[in-house]
Amino acid sequence: MTNFFGLATAQNGTSVVISNLPSDRLGAVNEAKRYAAKNGLTFQTVYPVKSNEKKGATLTKYKKQRDRAANKR
Numbered sequence: 001m002t003n004f005f006g007l008a009t010a011q012n013g014t015s016v017v018i019s020n021l022p023s024d025r026l027g028a029v030n031e032a033k034r035y036a037a038k039n040g041l042t043f044q045t046v047y048p049v050k051s052n053e054k055k056g057a058t059l060t061k062y063k064k065q066r067d068r069a070a071n072k073r
Helices: 025-038 063-072
Strands: 004-009 015-018 042-048
Touching (some): 004 025
Antiparallel strands (some): 004 042
């Protein structure tokens, strides 16, 4: 599951971070736009939270693909 955060701009030019958004991108965009409009902000964009990305060595990430390829040989 990917978590998202949104960015909005206030009237004085400061950036505001919008957190606790839904886990799907379209829902996160809609919720961030709604929040920005309700609080008098200008919606900018939505980004995925990088700390939740799947990381690891290439040998462990693609093990299933290598096993399937080895079984076909």
